[in-house]
Amino acid sequence: MLKPARIFWMLATLCLAGSLLWAAAQWSERNALAQLRTAGQHRLDVYTGSLRNAVERYTWLPFVLSSQRDLADLLRAPQDTLQLERVNRYLKAVNNAAQASAIYVLNAEGLALASSNWDTPQSYIGNNYAFRPYFQQARAGAAGRFYGVGFTTQQPGYFLSYPIREGERVIGVVVAKVSLEALERDWRLTGERMLVADRYGVAFLATDPAWKWHTLGPLPAATLNEIKQSHQYGRNTFARLELIKQQTIDKSTLRASLKSGTQQADMLVQTANLPDLDWQIVLLTDLATVQQGINRVLVGTGLGLLALLAWFLFWRQRRRRIRDNIRASAALKQAHDQLEQKVAERTDDLLGANVQLQREISDRIRTELDLRAAQNELVQAGKMAVLGQMAAGVTHELNQPLTAMRALADNAKLLLERGKTSAVAENLVFISQLTERMGKITGQLRSFARKSDNRSEAVLVKQSISNALLLLEQRLRQQAVLLNISQSDEQLRVKCNAVRLEQVLINLLRNALDAVQGKADACITLLVWAEAGRVKISVADNGAGIAPEQLASVFDPFFTTKPASEGLGLGLAISLSIVRDFCGNLLASNRPDGGACFELELLAVQEQDA
Template sequence: MLLALAGCLLLAGISYRFLLDARLDAERLTNSHRLDFYTSSLESALAKHEPLPVILGLERTLGEFLGAPQDGRLREAANRYLETVQRQTGIAAAYLINPAGDTLASSNWATPQSFVGQNYAFRPYFSAALNGDTGRFYGVGVTTGEPGYFIAAPLRKAGATIGVVAVKVSLNAIESAMTQSGERLLLADRYGVVFLAARPEWRYRTLAPLAAPVAAELRSTRQYADHSLAPLSPSRVLEILGQAITVRLALPNEGIQEYVAQSRPAGRLGWQLLMLSDMQATRRAAAGEAAAIGFAAAFAAALAVYLRLQRRRRAERLAAEIELEARIAERTSELLLANTTLEQKVGELKQAEDILRETRNDAVQAGKLAVLGQMAAGITHELNQPLAALTTLSDNAVKLLARGESGEVNENLAQISELASRMGRIVGELKSFARKSPAAWQAVSVAAAIEQALFLVESVRHTRRLSIELELPPTDLKVRADPVRLEQVLVNLLRNGLDAMAEGVGDKRLIVSCHSSGKQVVIDISDFGPGIPAEILPHLFEPFYTTKPAGEGLGLGLAISRAIVEGCGGEISAHNTAEGGACFSVRLPAA
């Protein structure tokens, strides 16, 4: 496997070298054709204006004006003529220079940047034309600050040169075309100074550091004004010939990168038109193709190995299937027996759950009846008082009726009705509390549940001369619970608090408070009794655990209360207060 992997890597490496060379050759050929096209377009644009200075010199007005430079009429005629030619041909400017280098007339004579009066004797194109040749020059205008291509021709009279006619041609359209082409194109002069480029930030940079004499010459002719002419690659001298080479350049906004550079000579001033191609992109493309070949080879090798393994596994699987079928037949009988046993156990578990549920409900009911039994004496007292009053009022009604005092009789009957309603309410509350019914979870008003519980313990509170204080919020809080079972919990806790303060001599108040805590409602019942001993607190909610004397409690009240509260999704806890009493807290989900 490792040998196959090494072979795939070797194949990928060889493929990369071959593909890179092929891509470079194709790219060089394509770029060569493009360079030929761009060079031809550039030279055509330059040649179009080449004869213009000679043609301008044929105008008699210019020669006459050179002979009489003080003649105002000739000056205006010369300026107007040059202005018309400039407008018709689209050149940047046309102007007339005397042998001393002073500009006598110009197409821009009426503008703030007029050439008239400027001396251009330092420009090479003027010197060449004055010597009888055609002057050609590219540079930044010293008057306008705008770069251009200058062409100059001598103006002769009787075989002698009496002046120079020059035109300035803007190459902005050519540079714009270079930008729009999307190519990395640069036009450099014979010294390697880039003066036209596809991107403005590449202008006025050099392909190599300039020699001192060259830098001095450029300063003397002010060819590129005050531009610093910093090299694109200061660490290396680049020699870009007519063939493609690989170079590293630090182009602005692109950093130092490797390029494939090709060039063509252009124009008559030793210019070079350069085209740069991103070498990294070519390398990435070749690497991608080589990787694809390597992956394909690796995939083919892996597929061959996979097929071989599959054949081996198929044979092993066939043998395993035969053995498995024998084991399945053996295990099936065991599983059938185990399944029958499991079904029996599930049935027994469900039966046990039903018994547990019924036992829990019976325990809740037993807790209710135990509470009713503990309240029996108080309830009897509550019923005996209205019964005695009923007897007295009914006897009085008979006597009053015999005397014919109907008004008094009506009064007695109204009191009898009120007492009967009171007794009915007591009995109704007891029936509702004692009724055995399945739990019905619903939104229960906490205030209403507390009120019902207080009603059921009222006789005990009254008999023991205790007070109960309520600290309830202004808004009615509701919890998710069974209303009857919630009352049972509250009655248990209220009875425990009242019992705890029965023998005390201090503060005999029972405080019932309620507040909201996040998504829960907390009900606190605090007494001022002796509190709960520390050794009892961990066992307080255990079944049949009680601190009351024998015969006064079963030890189920708090255990049943915890079961009810936890069944509602809440929790119940107890702790001693700083005042010495005990506090029971019931937390239930808010509805």
């Protein structure tokens, strides 16, 4: 029968264990939520920047066009058919160069006189858009901004407008329509669950098509009437996104359950406001991983408590064995003295062999350093060759902002002579924004071109892919290549060197672009996933593939299938050398449905180690 004192200590131990398990669960939940909030805020910053870039890259367009003399001449003489044809062709050329959806000119009453799509069935010419807010804003003398569904084309887009003046009088409005569907499609490929809503809370961009045109809250009758009057979305009813059981964490974060049919899912809802655009980006993160983390912490804490109990029992048993060990220590000491004598004799023999081994090691180290220096120079030469081959594309990427800056500067000079200092200030703001964009491109070129060491570090795979794509952006757009990127975990890091990993990615992507050049349905697929402590990156294309007899030779130095003027055949050899330096591997194969595939494998870095 157990004694009362022993029963008391057993109960006290059980209560203490329960308290520790509860405290561990609470700590795990707070820590997991904090990590999700931090990661979500970082992703929101990235998506906010991409949305601003997609919009602001066109803000200068209507402003520059408003100063064109042909547009003002057409507004003064709308019956001049020759002038109308000249303006239509000019708008179409500018629209093709800027890659906008459409550009059109409205008179002071909102009637479309000229349009870049004048020769299509969906031409804007002859339609009146006076009811649109962007026209009313520009008619009042300010720059107009408006997102909505096209009244003529029924296609959504972002409308940018600017007044055309004759002296101080507004005689017309020039409008540029920009599509954000490509940005929405790119977001959808990342696997995120997010939406962009207007000032009323209507979601007009969403990674889940079922969320589009849903509202974050109820819409008052006055708001519905305003949307109806402006034909903003082409509809009068809006379903509500069911976020129930809402629990506020801070002013931009809340915890809620997302109801979809009969199913509910706990979500972390984070919001980023864009006051200048009057929009908000909402990011929804599934909290199922938080409960899984709590379960793992509970299991780990329970195992720890069991280990502590086992240690206590072991300690009691060890005390009993110490007494036996003391008796045996005398005999062990005698054997130990004999062993020391034998070790001393053997040590003298080993010292002589060790001196000879040190000499051999020194020679090998010097040889390896010389080889490493030669390899680093070859890697740097490869980077310089890649930069030289990409020079034409980068020059074109910089030429667009430079052309716009020259037009803005010339316009500013004319405005300054007329004493319109406020308009000059607007020109200078646009020039500053264009120089910032040029700075990003040249900064990435400078970072890629610098001579890097071979130091290993924790490299964020997503950042390296983004940097590589920035340098290849012009060529991707020029060849009209569909780029599919899939990465299940955006926080994956590898043990590598950031600059050298970008060099490998650029080599693989340039080879893929060469393989699909001239192909009508050109497509490049980039997959990133983690497997057994390693991160794998595959770059696949739908080109002609690699001849079976050449697969074994693609990584040999100076082996190439391209003309001699387009390369020396060192790109893949250098890439393989870089990857092997960081305990990785690079494999080449052909896809079953056609095209080549290169698979890059590197050691993964755990988040806590990074």
